[in-house]
Amino acid sequence: MMVIGYRDDLDLALRRRSLDPFYIVQPPVNPPEGRCFRRVTDMENAQEVLRAVFSSGVDDVVGVLSVHEMGVFTAAYLRQQLGLPGNADSKTTLYFRDKYLQKSKLPQHVRRARCRYVAAGTSYVDLVSELGEVFVIKPATGAGALRTEIIHSSEDYERALKSLPGQSDVAVVAESFIDASEVYMDGIWTKGHLRWSSMSRNHISPLSAVKGGVLAAHILDRNQHADMFRQAEENAGQALRSLNAPDCVFHVEMFTESPGLVFGECAIRLPGALSPQVNRLTYGVDLFDVEISLALGEEITQTLSSATPDRFYGYMLLRRAEGLTQQDFERNFVFDEIVYPSSPDAPIGPYGRFGQAIVSDPDELKLQKTIEDIVRFNELG
Numbered sequence: 001m002m003v004i005g006y007r008d009d010l011d012l013a014l015r016r017r018s019l020d021p022f023y024i025v026q027p028p029v030n031p032p033e034g035r036c037f038r039r040v041t042d043m044e045n046a047q048e049v050l051r052a053v054f055s056s057g058v059d060d061v062v063g064v065l066s067v068h069e070m071g072v073f074t075a076a077y078l079r080q081q082l083g084l085p086g087n088a089d090s091k092t093t094l095y096f097r098d099k100y101l102q103k104s105k106l107p108q109h110v111r112r113a114r115c116r117y118v119a120a121g122t123s124y125v126d127l128v129s130e131l132g133e134v135f136v137i138k139p140a141t142g143a144g145a146l147r148t149e150i151i152h153s154s155e156d157y158e159r160a161l162k163s164l165p166g167q168s169d170v171a172v173v174a175e176s177f178i179d180a181s182e183v184y185m186d187g188i189w190t191k192g193h194l195r196w197s198s199m200s201r202n203h204i205s206p207l208s209a210v211k212g213g214v215l216a217a218h219i220l221d222r223n224q225h226a227d228m229f230r231q232a233e234e235n236a237g238q239a240l241r242s243l244n245a246p247d248c249v250f251h252v253e254m255f256t257e258s259p260g261l262v263f264g265e266c267a268i269r270l271p272g273a274l275s276p277q278v279n280r281l282t283y284g285v286d287l288f289d290v291e292i293s294l295a296l297g298e299e300i301t302q303t304l305s306s307a308t309p310d311r312f313y314g315y316m317l318l319r320r321a322e323g324l325t326q327q328d329f330e331r332n333f334v335f336d337e338i339v340y341p342s343s344p345d346a347p348i349g350p351y352g353r354f355g356q357a358i359v360s361d362p363d364e365l366k367l368q369k370t371i372e373d374i375v376r377f378n379e380l381g
Contacts, residue, residue, distance in 0.1 A: 001295065002053060004043050004075055005067030006031045009276065013288035022058050024049055024071075044070050044141070046077045046090075053078060063295035069143035072269050073097055085297025087246035087268070095243045096268045097141045099173045103263075107242050110235065112263040114176040118161075119169035124154040127174050134177040137161075140170060144272065144350060145206040150177060178262055180255040182206075183220070185232045186271045186279060188290055188304065189240050190247045196304035198279055199225070199232055200314075203371060206351070209317070214375045215273060215351040218314025219282045221364040222306070231261045239266045249291050251275075274315035274356060281313040281336070281360065311360040314371050318378050320344065320354035329357070333374050336360050 001019045003010070006029055014021045023037035031037045038052040053061075063084055066075040072093055079088040087093065095101050103115045114131055117140065127135055137160050138148035149160040151174075165171035182205050187197030199220045209215035222229050236252045243266065251271045253264035270276060276287045283305050293300050318329075318340055326340035340355035348354055357374065361367035 001292070002058070002061050002064045002078065003067060004049065004064070004071030004078075005029070006035075006037070007067050010067055010270070010288055010291075011035070013286070013292060017289070017292055019062070019292070022056060022061075024052055026070075043068065043074060046074050049074045050078065050081060053082075063292075063297070065291055065295040066269060069097070069267055069269055070141075072267070084295075086295045087248065089244075089246060092244050092246065093268070096245070096266060098170075099138070099140050099142075099175070099265065100170075102243065102266065105243055106263065107238055110238055110242075110263050111257075111260070113178055115173055117170050118172040118174050120167060122174075124151075124157040127151075127157070131174055131176045134179075136175045136177050137164070138173060138175075139164060140173045143267075145210045148207050148210070150207070178255045178257070178264075180257045180262065182264065183228070183232070183254055183256055183261075184217075184271070185236050185250075185252045185254070186275055186287065187236065187250050187252075188248075188287075188300065189245050189250050189268075190300065192241060194233060194237050194240075195300070196285060196306060197233060197236065198283060198285075198306070199229055200275065200278070201368075203368075203375065209351040212319075212352065214316055214319055214378055215353075216314065216316040216371050216375055217273070217275065217278075218364070218367050218371055219278055219309075219312045221308070221312060223308060224364060228256070228261065235261050235263055236266070239263060247294055249287050249294070273317060273351070274358060278313040278315050278358060281358070282309045282311070283307075311362050312364045312367050313358060313360045314367055316357045316359075316371060316374055316378070317349075317351050317353040318355040318357055319352045320346075320348070321378055321381055324378070324381055326355070329374070329377070332377060333359070333370065 001021050003021045004024045006023050006025050023031050026043045040048045040052050064075045064078045066072050076087050076090045076093040079086050100115050103112050135151050151157050182202045185197050185199050188195040200217045203216040204213045248268040251267045255262040270291050280286050336358045338357040
């Protein structure tokens with residue numbers, strides 16, 4: 001299996017299926033010893049990735065999948081070039097990468113942020129007149145809130161532009177700012193229909209996590225949030241259908257405003273962080289295995305249950321805190337899983353992840369409070 005990017009949990013899932021992964025990674029990522037891989041400068045550069053594949057000597061590739069948002073276009077292109085199963089429509093895939101193309105193709109009645117490209121020379125005044133006094137600027141094909149900034153002034157705007165590509169008219173977008181909490185839907189889409197889904201709530205936005213907060217989320221109780229689940233499924237279905245989504249595992253982000261949910265972004269890939277794990281623990285649905293099956297062109301045979309679970313699960317990406325140890329966490333809270341390195345020199349991952357934890361409760365509201373308490377403990381000690 002050709003895999004763009006690397007993550008430990010997917011590697012385990014592939015080996016459970018007796019598949020030998022070959023990884024295409026972008027520095028500084030290095031797969032563990034014993035894994036076959038090739039490095040590329042940019043995993044979005046289809047030509048570079050294709051050259052890495054052709055020069056690898058691997059001639060028995062059975063499928064391609066991507067760990068990252070940044071690899072979904074390249075994965076589709078590789079399937080097309082190698083005649084492999086799964087989504088090989090690179091044109092359609094573009095609409096799940098580019099924020100402007102995606103929002104422009106949605107039906108008019110789907111509420112979303114106003115979005116436009118920031119071409120070279122676009123003035124701050126022009127953006128304010130179109131998007132409002134507060135807006136967001138980010139890469140058009142970005143992911144994980146990296147290089148995303150909320151703009152309040154011309155000084156903010158000039159500072160943000162320095163960290164973004166400046167010579168392309170389609171590399172950067174600006175969007176109207178939506179000041180609301182975020183939820184997201186992870187699910188499975190096949191044959192033009194929603195096959196299975198779950199909903200989770202972020203405790204802070206990914207942008208706040210990039211800026212130093214603790215990223216945490218938990219599965220929501222469908223019985224407690226029936227109307228929001230209904231809106232989210234309608235929202236996700238309309239977006240995926242209008243964008244001609246292929247059979248896929250998807251991740252849709254939405255904002256919770258009082259009139260109803262507002263569409264954020266839609267991705268056709270595995271959800272990030274520990275979302276696959278908490279979905280498996282809550283519902284018994286293994287999104288890694290589904291992603292592998294789709295890449296092999298197989299029918300999905302596992303049971304996809306949306307029944308009310310016995311327990312709801314959530315996760316936290318814990319940050320390094322001076323003096324805190326795993327034993328400190330375990331003395332104060334009960335965890336289903338926790339990993340918090342003893343060495344202060346342990347590597348820091350995305351969103352400042354130094355360690356990670358999973359907790360659960362039969363009551364979703366109690367789970368939410370527990371996570372808030374653990375996050376506060378991580379931040380304050």
